[in-house]
Amino acid sequence: MIKVGQGFDVHAFAENRPLILGGITIPYPLGLAGHSDADVLLHAISDAVLGALGEGDIGKHFPDTDPNFKGADSAELMRFVWEMAEAKGYRLGNLDATVIAQRPKMAPYIPEIRGRVAGLVRAEISDINIKATTTEQLGFTGREEGIAAMAIVCLLKN
Ligand SMILES: Nc1ccn([C@@H]2O[C@H](COP(=O)(O)O)[C@@H](O)[C@H]2O)c(=O)n1
Numbered sequence: 001m002i003k004v005g006q007g008f009d010v011h012a013f014a015e016n017r018p019l020i021l022g023g024i025t026i027p028y029p030l031g032l033a034g035h036s037d038a039d040v041l042l043h044a045i046s047d048a049v050l051g052a053l054g055e056g057d058i059g060k061h062f063p064d065t066d067p068n069f070k071g072a073d074s075a076e077l078m079r080f081v082w083e084m085a086e087a088k089g090y091r092l093g094n095l096d097a098t099v100i101a102q103r104p105k106m107a108p109y110i111p112e113i114r115g116r117v118a119g120l121v122r123a124e125i126s127d128i129n130i131k132a133t134t135t136e137q138l139g140f141t142g143r144e145e146g147i148a149a150m151a152i153v154c155l156l157k158n
C-alpha cells in the first residue's frame, strides 16, 4: 500500500532565539518564534507524515495551548509522529521538502539536515531530499519576516 501526505508551515523570525531547522542549529542572528522550538521544516515534515496517515496535524497532537509543549524539541515531536507511522506498519518510501527562505543560505547545512531527518524516520539518506529556495525578495519570506517550509512524503506498507 502507498500513502502520500503533504505539509506546510510558517514561522516568523524572532530575536534572542536559536535558528533550528531540520533538527540542527544554524548559526544566524535571528531564530524563529513559536510555542515549540519553531523548527518549521520538521513541522512541515511531521504534518506530511500525519497527512499520509490520515491523522490530522501536529496542532491536533501537540496543541500550542498545552504548556507541556512549550519550548518542545520538534525532533522529539517528529519521533513521536514517526512511531505512529511505524506502529501502523509503514516505512518511508521517500520524502521531499523545501525550505522557503531569503536567508540564511541553506545549502551548506543541507547534508547535515538530510542525515538528521533520515535518522528521525529511520530511512536511507538517499530517500530524503531537502532543498531551499528564496522568493526573489517577494512576499513575507522575501522581506525576511519569516521562513516557510513544505514537505511531501510517500509511506509504504507491504
Ligand atoms: N535560503 C536559501 C535559498 C536558496 N538556496 C539555494 O540557492 C539556489 C538559488 O535560489 P533561488 O531562490 O534564487 O532559485 C537554490 O536552488 C538553492 O540551492 C539556499 O541555499 N538557501
Ligand SMILES: C[C@@]1(CO)OP(=O)(O)OP(=O)(O)OC[C@H]1O
Binding pocket: 009, 033, 034, 035, 036, 037, 038, 039, 043, 058, 059, 060, 061, 062, 063, 064, 065, 066, 069, 070, 072
Ligand atoms: C509545534 C507546536 C507545539 O505546540 O507549536 P508551534 O511551535 O507554535 O508550531 P506551530 O506549527 O505553529 O503549531 C504546532 C504546535 O503543535
